[in-house]
Amino acid sequence: MEAVTIEGGFPDPVFDAQATFRAVMDAMARPGTVARGVHLPRPPAPLMPEAGAVALALCDADTPMWIDPLLREDKAVAGWLGFQTGAPLVREPADAHFAFVSDPANLPAFENFAQGSQEYPDRSATLVLQVETLTSGEALRLEGPGIETFVMLSPRPLPRHFVEQWAQNRTRFPRGIDLILVCREGLAALPRTTKISKEA
Template structure:
């Protein structure tokens, strides 16, 4: 019981807070290139950011295994927080994860490490949630479903080879991973259906 009392709290209003975060993420995925506000007052154990935590709490459940990057996995309190508030199992195998939480976005593993789905079941792929510090509507040019004409987006930090990674990921559509980019108070997304090119 004493250990449970030390656990960082989750959403103050679990139903409405989760719905608000879920809606922001779904809007970002439906309209790639748009930057949505992400309201959260969470204080999760470091290095889990409030934004990563909010998205995990809104999307995670007992049927959606979570994978944590090396920095997150080093602090046992992170896994305990996520298991308690989501019921999601924590997996060490990225290929088994429904969602991957990545605090050190610049060191994100190769996308091929994660579940890509199958031709028959492309929805059995992973969604990568990356913590970034900056999101803005400039830089790369985006086009594809959900985008009228084209859109602009930039984010940092990300891997140095992010554009070739995104090109390979898009080429495998309908298989591939989806990316959610979580900055302080903001969220954007790069689904596999989106083509991303140098601006």
């Protein structure tokens, strides 16, 4: 087994995983808020440290994982995720509880991922998108639960027809996917209840 697979986890696995879990839950409770200062592992590129932190905090042997073709190209990424989390890798997006995406612009449509059911909406997928920035892209206006009036977020890049796809995702509530956006600036969450529109 290559050293890169074994190494590069959290420096303090229990404490760092708990801190990252709390940061993600807080981000979900306050959509559009950027969480910074998360303790970071050292995964092999092109998996970002912030995405690696989310994987280590949220994924385990009971959470099937899908990684996009760009991440799948480097066997070290799959090996690191498998060793560090124990999560099984699946070939089809619909079979995953978590999806890690390094190329959001070429992401399959949201409807291809697990949507959950009316009885078990928690069986839907959470997509972790690696973006270049959360502050310098096209301005998006966020409204809904956890937001007092509105907040602005400007991630880049995003999936094709993002605002339209997200509007369709919201119509499936309580079904639908949730998003976690990560970059070197930190992480932000977009739960399925969030209304997103382009700033005029």
